[in-house]
Amino acid sequence: MIACRQSGCTGAYAADGYCDECGHKAGLDGAAAPASHTRVAARGGLGANLVVVPPVPLRDPLTAVMADPRVPEHDRFCGHCGEPVGRGHDGRPGRTEGFCAKDGTPFSFVPRLSPGEVVDARYEILGALAHGGVGWVYLARDRNVSDSAAERWVVLKGLIDTGDRGALASAITERRFLVEVDHPNIVKIHDFVQHPDPKTGQPVGYIVMEYVGGRSLRELAVASSGPDGGRIPLPLPQVLAYGLEVLPALGYLHARGLLFCDFKPDNVIQAEEQLKLIDLGAVRRVGDNDSVLYGTPGYEAPEIRAAGPSVASDLYTVGRTLARLSIDFPGFATRYAGRLPDREDVELFAREESYHRFLRRATHPDVRQRFQSAGEMADQLLGVLREVLAAADGKPRASGSTRFTPERTVFGNVDSELLGPRVAAALPVPLVDPADPAAGFLAALSASGIDALRSAPVQSLEVRLQIVRALVDAGDPEAAGAELWSLPDDGTDWRLNWYAGLIALAGGRPDQARAQFDAVYDTLPGEPAAQLALAAACELVGDAAGATRRYERVWRVDHAYVSAAFGFSRMRLSAGDRAGAVAVLDEVPETSSQQVPAQIAAVRGRLDHRPGTLTDVDLIEASSRLERLRLDTRRQATLAVEMFQTALRWLGRTGPGNAAVAPPGAMLGHGLTERELRFGLERNYRVLASLEEDQRLRCAMVDQANDVRPWTIV
Known part of the structure; x- marks a missing residue:
């Protein structure tokens, strides 16, 4: 820290650029302010560079002062027993001061x-800003700042009830450790001062903190309105951006015990493009069982x-806050005080399945099933945000996973x-936990053979899971299952569900796989890999709706999961949406190794149709696609045979027969008449015959060519 340059002062410039003793601002007399430590509000990372959140202008402090400061009667409770106090009766207003009727505690x-009024001979009170569950909040001017400088506004937070010993103890606890808290998303505590109570003369404690001039999330939510002027929830991307901003701040506190x-929304303020936690009155140390x-x-x-x-x-309260901001929530503190509304009753939940699952985990009644760290919660929330945005505008929001490898192959x-064993071999697998005792051994292992794994220096959980994976890949799901079932399971490790799902797929039990992958999706709602596995299991059991929805979401958010593109296309095709199926395949990037297979599938997609829906335009479009692909001779001829066979069936239904006047256009150089199509089919059978090494198969191809050849006059 830099020593204060004010004559006679022994203080030093704090993180906010002001002296921690006299309040002198660095730089006023030519001294350089510690620029790298200033805490002025600047353009923050609100929205994780994915969402544009409307900035909230800084508020003139003087306009924030309450004209008539009072605590509404419905917010008046005894600080000791929690019973309502100060309530009106028979049309008469309640008392603002008195004693609790139950236990006699003064309020x-x-x-x-x-x-x-001037506190500690330094802070001039300008008025009350608000009240909360722990104390009044006052705006004050720091009189120690030079008159030539800009005003330095601070906030003093005292006690609602100065006779409440528990509240006083809470304030004293704050004095011990909150001045050390220093995070850009947490209000800065400058000082703790005392001032005589005007009625009793007893000293009362006040926390001095920075003034944050913005609007609380509660105010922003209340002000959110639709075109008709009625109140509507905040946009979901904005709400998720808020969550991503506050979770690191909570993680900072948690890391310090x-x-x-x-x-709650009242305790978070947005100022310009930054959020701050503003009320630290309830903060306590982990393991503190004595504080109020x-x-x-x-x-x-x-x-x-x-x-x-x-x-x-703590993370539970974040989940409840996000829910409160994003949906209409009548009965939030009563009927739904301990649960979320059912998914089918909330349009947003029905539309955004991953968000609903995220909230369910965040607010799970079993503490063990919730997110266990702010970092873990933020990681999944970011994945949910990427999915929500990609679904809204169709632009992928890919991001490397911290949980899974990429998909190993495309299925x-x-x-x-689409067979269970092939899907199991293609799906991503969990990354090795770097904290595992055998993580170093596994990283150095050149091959994951079963014998090498069994000879590991320590048979840790990760080593055992790698053995399970190796057995699945070796085509022995029964042995893999026996290995997995022998592992300890407390019901909280999603990796056990994942490998159980792979084993079920490899063993031809997609219904069991679906249940296991559904549990993984519950735990990791922001992971595309979890949805991809669940989509495949749904397709294998015949749940077309479940498969379609999840394939689409995975593909929309990350084009690296090409299996999702093929799956989504298959689902559209099975529903009769031929154009939609082809459109998905056209989205596979040219840089992808699966671009040519995707275009081959698109060719077949143009030809796959319900009776009576295929047209000459489809045939010509499929022909153009095939000609552009530049495939090897065998693949080209094989697809050409499929096309000519399909065209002949189409022609038989439409009835042109051997008409001399063909429909306009041509397919692979042949007109759309039976004679021309038979010539094309014959030629491609002969090409395949010339490439066939097996004499018996080659003769069969020649026979087919002769059979389809039209009659000609020699």
Whole structure:
């Protein structure tokens, strides 16, 4: 830190550029301000460079002061027992000061600081900004800043009820450790001061923190309106962007052994393009079982009163907040206080399955099934955001997975029939956990043979899982299953479900595979690999709707999963959408090794049709595609045979026969008459015969050519 240059001051310039002792601003007398540590609001990363979130202009502090500061009666509760206090009766307003009728604890809901009052001979009170569950919030001017400088606004947070010993203890706890918290998305605590209570003369503690001039997420949600002026939820991408912004801040607290405890829209402010957690009144250390526990109905986790707060309960409040901001939620704190509405009752949930699954995991009643870290939660939330955006505008939002390898091969293309064992061999596999004791050994292993794995220096969980994978790849699902079932399972490791799904596919049990992959999708809602596996299992069991929906989402978000393109195309084709099926295959990039197989599938897609729907335009378009592909002679002739056979069947249904006047256009150089098409079919049979080494097959090809040849006059 840089020493203060103000004469006689022994302080130093803090992270915000002001002296921590006298309040002098660095740079006013020519001193260079510590630019690398300034905390001024700048263009932030809100939206992860994927979403443009409307900025919120900085608010003039003086306009934020409450004209008539008071606590609404419905928010008045005893700070000791939680019973309602200060409520009106028979048309008479409730008391703002008094004693709890249940336990006699005094209460006061009147601000103790008045405009013009000076706290600690330094902070001039301008008025109350708001009230919360822990204390009043006041705007103040730091009078120690030079008159020639810009105003330095700060916020003082005191206690709603100065007679509440629990609240006082909470404030004292804040004084110990919150001044050390320094994160760009968390309000900065400058100081902790005391000031005599005007009624009792007893000293009262106040936290001094930076002023954040923006609007809370609650205010933004309330102000969100549709074309008719009615209130509507915030756009989902914006809500997800908010979640991605606050999770690192919570992760910062968790890494330092702190829990936020009372996360909700009221406690987050957007200022320009940055979010800040603004109320640290409920923050406590992990393992602190003595401090007063604060929470908000509808947001707090169900186990918190009995088991206390945890990282998982903090993340639960994030899930509830995202739900609150993104959907209409009548009964949020009552009927739905401990659960989400059913998926079929919420249009957004029905449309955005991954988001619904994300919220279900975040707010799962079993703590073990929730996200276990802010980083893990943010990783899945980012995947959900990418999917939501890609589905909205059709532009892929690919990103490397931190959980899975790429798909090992492509399944379901023109050269691969959709069979369970083939799908199991093609799907991605989980990446090795770097924290596993054998991670180094596995990284150095040149081949993942079963014998090499069994000779590993430590038979860790990752080594055992690699043995399972090797057995599946070797075509022995029974042995793989025996190995997997011998592993310890506490119901929280998604990798066991994944390998159980692969074993089920390899063993020809797609219904069991679907159940296992569905569980993985629940745990990893932001992973395209989980949806891809579930889509394949759905297709194998005949669930066309489930397969179509998931193939499409995977393909939309990441064009590296080409198996999803083939799957999505098959589903469209089976539904009779020939044009849609071909359009998907046309999206396979030219740089992909599967571009030619995709175009071959597109050729067949133009010819695959329900009776009476094929036209001469389809035949000519398929012909043009085939000619552009420049395939090897055998593949070209094989596809040509398919095309001529299809054209002859079409001609037999449409009835032109041997008419001298053919329909306009040509297919592979032949007119669309029976005579011309038979000549084309004959020629390609003979090409295939010339390439066949087996004498018996070559003769069969020649016989077929002779059979289809039209009568000619020699």
